Amino acid sequence: MTNPILITGCGVVSAIGNNKAETLDALLNNRSGVGPLVYLKTEHKEFPVGEVKMSDEEMRKRLNISDNAITTRTALMGMTALDEALKDAKITPELIPEIGFISGTTVGGMDMSEQFYLDYVNNEKHREYIAVHDCGSCSEMTAEHFGKFAFITTLSTACSSAANAIILGANMIRCGKASIVVVGGSECITKFHLNGFNSLMILDTQWCRPFDATRAGLNLGEGAAYLVLESEESAKKRGVKAQAILSGYGNACDAFHQTASSPDGEGAFRAMKEALQLADIKPDKIDYINAHGTGTPNNDASESAAVKRLFGDNVPPMSSTKQFTGHTTSASGSIEAVFCILALQNGFVPVNLNWSQPMEDGIVPVHQTVKKELKHILCNAFGFGGNDSSLLLSKYETSLISSETTTPIYVLSAKQISVQQPLCEDWMTQPVVYQQPFNRSIDPSFKDYISPIEARRMGKILKRAIATSKEAIKASGLDSVDAIITGTGYGCIENTEFFLEALSKDGEQMLSPTYFMQSTHNTISSLVAIQTKNHGYNVTYAHKGISFDSALQDAVLQMRLGKINSALIGGHDELTETFYRILKKGGMMGKDDEMCGEAAVSVVLSTKNDNYLCKLVNFNMLHKPTMEKLKAVAKDFQADYILTGISGNNKSDKLYLTETKELFGDAKLLKYKHIFGESFTSSGIAVYVAAHCLKAGKIPAHLFVNQTEICGKKPSKILIFNHSDGNNYSLTLLKA
Amino acid sequence: MDELIYTLKQQIIEALNLEDMKPEDIDENASLFGEGLGLDSIDALELIVMMEKNYGIKLQDPAKGKEIFKSVAVMADFIAKNRTK
Numbered sequence: 087m088t089n090p091i092l093i094t095g096c097g098v099v100s101a102i103g104n105n106k107a108e109t110l111d112a113l114l115n116n117r118s119g120v121g122p123l124v125y126l127k128t129e130h131k132e133f134p135v136g137e138v139k140m141s142d143e144e145m146r147k148r149l150n151i152s153d154n155a156i157t158t159r160t161a162l163m164g165m166t167a168l169d170e171a172l173k174d175a176k177i178t179p180e181l182i183p184e185i186g187f188i189s190g191t192t193v194g195g196m197d198m199s200e201q202f203y204l205d206y207v208n209n210e211k212h213r214e215y216i217a218v219h220d221c222g223s224c225s226e227m228t229a230e231h232f233g234k235f236a237f238i239t240t241l242s243t244a245c246s247s248a249a250n251a252i253i254l255g256a257n258m259i260r261c262g263k264a265s266i267v268v269v270g271g272s273e274c275i276t277k278f279h280l281n282g283f284n285s286l287m288i289l290d291t292q293w294c295r296p297f298d299a300t301r302a303g304l305n306l307g308e309g310a311a312y313l314v315l316e317s318e319e320s321a322k323k324r325g326v327k328a329q330a331i332l333s334g335y336g337n338a339c340d341a342f343h344q345t346a347s348s349p350d351g352e353g354a355f356r357a358m359k360e361a362l363q364l365a366d367i368k369p370d371k372i373d374y375i376n377a378h379g380t381g382t383p384n385n386d387a388s389e390s391a392a393v394k395r396l397f398g399d400n401v402p403p404m405s406s407t408k409q410f411t412g413h414t415t416s417a418s419g420s421i422e423a424v425f426c427i428l429a430l431q432n433g434f435v436p437v438n439l440n441w442s443q444p445m446e447d448g449i450v451p452v453h454q455t456v457k458k459e460l461k462h463i464l465c466n467a468f469g470f471g472g473n474d475s476s477l478l479l480s481k482y483e484t485s486l487i488s489s490e491t492t493t494p495i496y497v498l499s500a501k502q503i504s505v506q507q508p509l510c511e512d513w514m515t516q517p518v519v520y521q522q523p524f525n526r527s528i529d530p531s532f533k534d535y536i537s538p539i540e541a542r543r544m545g546k547i548l549k550r551a552i553a554t555s556k557e558a559i560k561a562s563g564l565d566s567v568d569a570i571i572t573g574t575g576y577g578c579i580e581n582t583e584f585f586l587e588a589l590s591k592d593g594e595q596m597l598s599p600t601y602f603m604q605s606t607h608n609t610i611s612s613l614v615a616i617q618t619k620n621h622g623y624n625v626t627y628a629h630k631g632i633s634f635d636s637a638l639q640d641a642v643l644q645m646r647l648g649k650i651n652s653a654l655i656g657g658h659d660e661l662t663e664t665f666y667r668i669l670k671k672g673g674m675m676g677k678d679d680e681m682c683g684e685a686a687v688s689v690v691l692s693t694k695n696d697n698y699l700c701k702l703v704n705f706n707m708l709h710k711p712t713m714e715k716l717k718a719v720a721k722d723f724q725a726d727y728i729l730t731g732i733s734g735n736n737k738s739d740k741l742y743l744t745e746t747k748e749l750f751g752d753a754k755l756l757k758y759k760h761i762f763g764e765s766f767t768s769s770g771i772a773v774y775v776a777a778h779c780l781k782a783g784k785i786p787a788h789l790f791v792n793q794t795e796i797c798g799k800k801p802s803k804i805l806i807f808n809h810s811d812g813n814n815y816s817l818t819l820l821k822a
Numbered sequence: 823m824d825e826l827i828y829t830l831k832q833q834i835i836e837a838l839n840l841e842d843m844k845p846e847d848i849d850e851n852a853s854l855f856g857e858g859l860g861l862d863s864i865d866a867l868e869l870i871v872m873m874e875k876n877y878g879i880k881l882q883d884p885a886k887g888k889e890i891f892k893s894v895a896v897m898a899d900f901i902a903k904n905r906t907k
């Protein structure tokens with residue numbers, strides 16, 4: 087037994103309580119928090135919702151946040167839950183700089199963007215809120231209320247986001263990358279996704295009825311929950327006890343449809359099966375399944391099919407808790423994980439409220455209170471795009487099988503579509519030079535990659551992602567990859583803009599479901615999975631300038647754990663004229679001489695090396711590190727060339743120059759953003775550029791920061807040194 | 823009716839963003855979903871929005887769409903009988 091993942095604390099806020107004690111009381115007494123809308127301002131009063139029973143002002147007060155500080159409802163709920171989790175695990179402030187924070191959200195700061203969108207576009211009012219629109223900002227605001235965490239990243243896989251944050255945290259501990267990681271998610275109800283779900287016609291105007299024959303859709307909910315994951319060694323050292331352990335987990339992609347689950351529940355089946363296998367536990371040992379159970383006709387039928395495939399005629403007691411809280415979307419994975427921990431500790435099975443008639447071919451849920459000892463609980467969280475995850479929570483007596491390896495990792499292929507000539511390396515000899523401060527990508531013909539009927543709903547970002555992915559897989563020589571992991575700072579910004587525009591100008595009626603479903607960040611990764619028929623691990627990171635880096639880190643961890651042998655890593659961001667102006671106004675990009683572009687990069691990594699561009703030797707990611715900490719890390723990242731993100735932004739460039747000097751002395755500095763432009767996933771372009779320079783055995787003269795250093799010396803090691811606003815750092819060491 | 827069918831084809835192409843398609847390419851008697859044009863549940867939702875915007879017909883139950891969206895001809899017939907604008 088090596089490295090069991092202990093849960094040494096947790097915190098939760100949802101419609102049924104502002105902390106664990108209130109939550110437990112509601113669960114034991116079958117008290118639902120779903121009811122008429124109170125806090126959200128919308129014309130859709132017909133839908134019952136599970137709102138957190140506190141206004142933003144009340145939460146600010148509780149958290150001691152001043153009235154004029156910039157924040158969002160998602161961040162406020164996140165802080166409320168994080169506060170309880172940290173106290174519960176006896177984490178003191180001086181421990182925070184040693185701890186990682188991983189959060190899941192999809193909405194991010196949309197509650198503010200949907201109120202102020204027209205101001206963002208038309209005038210200077212409320213522009214301070216632009217900087218908190220994205221998912222990553224939400225996680226950072228939540229975390230920074232408590233101190234400077236060692237690293238922060240954000241997952242955005244729609245309704246399985248928090249579950250995938252938990253999985254990443256566990257992988258980091260198993261790899262020895264961290265001994266304590268706080269994981270979970272937060273999501274407030276917004277007009278944006280209430281209307282989005284309405285456009286998909288999956289909201290019920292009555293109290294939802296998961297697994298009932300008469301079920302007619304879901305009720306939206308909101309909330310946040312965080313779990314403190316800790317290694318056994320660390321918990322012993324700190325003298326804290328485990329409330330439960332995370333004994334297994336699985337992530338698979340349904341690869342079926344963007345908003346519908348497959349009839350046989352393939353993704354869900356694979357995720358649950360993988361969780362059991364990781365823990366080496368037979369299906370008959372499972373005492374309870376906390377279902378995803380949203381109450382839509384499609385989800386409950388598909389989930390029932392998946393459970394019956396895995397458990398046959400012996401389906402364990404199963405219930406959905408969405409009738410208590412509503413569907414808390416991105417946060418549901420961690421909120422329901424806390425419910426499972428409470429069930430383990432207190433020996434009860436939460437009731438599937440509001441159920442009376444069995445559905446055809448459906449499971450029969452637990453509809454009366456059951457008190458019994460529980461040892462193993464499966465907790466399901468599924469997201470749009472078929473991003474399905476399952477967590478196995480157990481009493482602290484079983485073990486997790488770990489098999490860390492130090493297998494070398496190879497970059498097999500790397501393809502781009504950007505402001506340079508697409509899908510080729512013409513930039514090495516003939517770079518396209520721009521005078522304009524903002525430029526859109528040079529697109530190839532997409533007809534070879536996507537049929538016109540498939541392309542009907544795809545924005546540019548999706549077409550670019552599919553084209554680069556297919557080209558990268560082809561060039562890798564692999565038939566398929568074990569995982570598809572994507573990073574995107576802002577996701578499908580064009581469709582987000584269309585939906586926000588319609589919502590702001592035309593109101594809350596007759597909105598296009600296409601724009602909504604294409605606005606979620608994980609659309610990219612899940613469409614690539616559908617297009618390449620890939621059921622493997624599939625997640626999406628949305629954390630500012632380190633979105634691609636977070637995806638890369640995930641792949642490296644899983645290769646080291648022997649869980650996967652190959653991965654397609656994507657870095658995809660698009661930028662429209664409108665959003666360029668908005669982001670420039672918010673000080674997010676385009677400062678000084680910085681040129682802004684768009685980027686789509688797909689990279690295939692593998693532990694096997696038939697034909698490769700370069701090796702990936704080392705990787706690290708840090709949040710607001712001190713110079714001492716950077717120095718300690720930099721020792722393992724010495725290289726002959728350093729590829730920096732120097733972009734023409736004076737403040738950021740100065741930081742690159744002074745820090746690389748202090749950390750690496752006289753190593754030669756390179757740049758790439760002067761020809762590729764700045765975009766949120768440009769660090770993906772950096773990996774692409776460095777890999778092709780190593781393969782070519784030379785560095786184009788126009789990449790040198792100092793023209794006096796130009797030399798024909800064959801590069802052997804290139805370090806990609808990336809920081810975003812001096813807050814988040816990543817170091818990637820590539821070797822020929 | 824022929825005029826309505828032609829207009830409807832144009833509106834379907836626009837609502838569903840069927841690039842490179844012309845009204846002549848759609849057979850009004852062929853199935854829109856499955857074997858025919860190959861549309862799916864999201865397209866059905868877009869068609870519901872389109873009918874509400876252009877003809878003032880509000881469909882509450884997406885399942886009803888299955889009958890109405892059988893083909894362009896069936897759709898035109900339903901619209902002619904139920905339109906409010």
